[in-house]
Amino acid sequence: MSEDLGGLSIKGELQEMTDKEQQGKCLRIVSPMSPSGLHCCYAVIIVLTGAVIALFVASSLSGRKEEKAIASPKVGYVTCPRDWIGFGSKCFYFSEHASNWTSSQTSCMELGAHLTDFDSLEELNFLHRYKGDSAAWIGLHRESSHHPWKWTDNTEYNNLVPIRGKEKHAYLSNRGISTARNYTHKKWICSKPYSYI
Incomplete structure (x- = not known):
């Protein structure tokens, strides 16, 4: 056992x-x-x-394109309208639709704005980043290739970056700033100063 x-x-x-x-x-x-x-x-x-x-x-x-609010030490609060994006001292609207340069400017004016301008490389980089892959009209135009580039308020462009092409209206492309004929359909970018509350 x-x-x-x-x-x-x-x-x-x-x-x-x-x-x-x-x-x-x-x-x-x-x-x-x-x-x-x-x-x-x-x-x-x-x-x-x-x-x-x-x-x-x-x-x-x-x-996301939505209402933004930024605190300002001097004034209180500044806001952009719904579907606009704030950057620097401006509010920007990036269109969903395409149109020619003149109609794009008219659409901006109906929103109390104008086709966008930019004051610095930082602002230009912001515009490139938010416009996405589509080309977008901006407020630069000229009467002919012998005239200077001007913004929609008729101030002269300071040639911060070169503009490619020989046409009379400018747009942002993935390669920088290019030109096209007015009747070409592209998306557009509007801008206006912040509104203060």
Whole structure:
């Protein structure tokens, strides 16, 4: 009887050893890495997931065209109308539709604005960023290739960046500022000063 118990004991130990060996083999198949290596992988996955979420949130916030309010230390609050975006001291409207240069200017005037101008490279970069992939009319025009470029308020353009082309009306393209004939249909950008509350 004691031999039987001893035999069961040895059998049990052998069975336990083979079970542990089997577990070890399974673990090596599932994960050939050490636990510290797995922890490192988990950390990388968590960081990358956080980065993807942050990029998604940032892109959805930057793509929204909604009412913005910015605190001004001198005046109180300045606001832009709904569907306009504030930058610097102006509010900008980026059209959803395309039209020729003259109709685009008329549409801006109906909104109490004009086809946009820009005062600095920062403002120009902002316009490029928000216009997307579409070309968009801006307020630069001239009477002929022998005349200077002017904004819609007739002030002369300071040649901050060169303008490509020989036509009389300017638009923002992915390559900078280009020209086209008035009847060409493009989206447009309006601008007006902030309104103060």
